[in-house]
Amino acid sequence: MTNQQSTSGDTDPGHDPARRDEDLAALLERLLTQAPGRTQKDLASEAGISYPTLNAWMNRTRGTSRVDPEKLRAMVEAFRRWGVRTTPREFFEAVGRPVPGPSGDEREARLLKLYRQLPESRQRALIRDAEAMLQVSRIT
The missing domain is CATH 1.10.260 (434 Repressor (Amino-terminal Domain))
Known part of the structure; x- marks a missing residue:
């Protein structure tokens, strides 16, 4: 770096x-x-x-x-x-928030590909988990 x-x-x-x-x-x-x-x-x-x-x-x-x-x-x-x-x-x-990590096109494409392979119930669960992680990162 x-x-x-x-x-x-x-x-x-x-x-x-x-x-x-x-x-x-x-x-x-x-x-x-x-x-x-x-x-x-x-x-x-x-x-x-x-x-x-x-x-x-x-x-x-x-x-x-x-x-x-x-x-x-x-x-x-x-x-x-x-x-x-x-x-x-x-x-x-x-604004007192943690700085998000880099999100390159490659990383986002990989995440979207994995998401699309999940059944709908798991997609909803993944979204809930991601929202919870975001909330925790805002607190810490």
């Missing part, structure tokens, strides 16, 4: 461990200042988030512990398209 790669598989250019206590509002504020000419409305539009929701996160009037991981990743991608260096790790840490 290189210095530029985290254990979650995300490249981590310029990750500053001193910023681990940064909440989502502070992170977004900092990253928006690195994207001259871009606004909260631009970020909301680019990431597929309603502007009132994003604004509430930035004003700390709405909690962020249940933000959909795909929304976090969408914000990362929006900033990257704007030339701002950031990582999913920064966003997950900012």
Whole structure:
């Protein structure tokens, strides 16, 4: 593993461990200042988030512990398209959640192939188990 790669598989250019206590509002504020000419409305539009929701996160009037991981990743991608260096790790840490492991196409395809081979009752059980694992990972 290189210095530029985290254990979650995300490249981590310029990750500053001193910023681990940064909440989502502070992170977004900092990253928006690195994207001259871009606004909260631009970020909301680019990431597929309603502007009132994003604004509430930035004003700390709405909690962020249940933000959909795909929304976090969408914000990362929006900033990257704007030339701002950031990582999913920064966003997950900012909302106080464990950083999901890497999910390559190959791994997802294998999981889907196995899932499709299971009888329906086992598919439902697998989903329940996966949801339980996710809940436990959010607590620990």
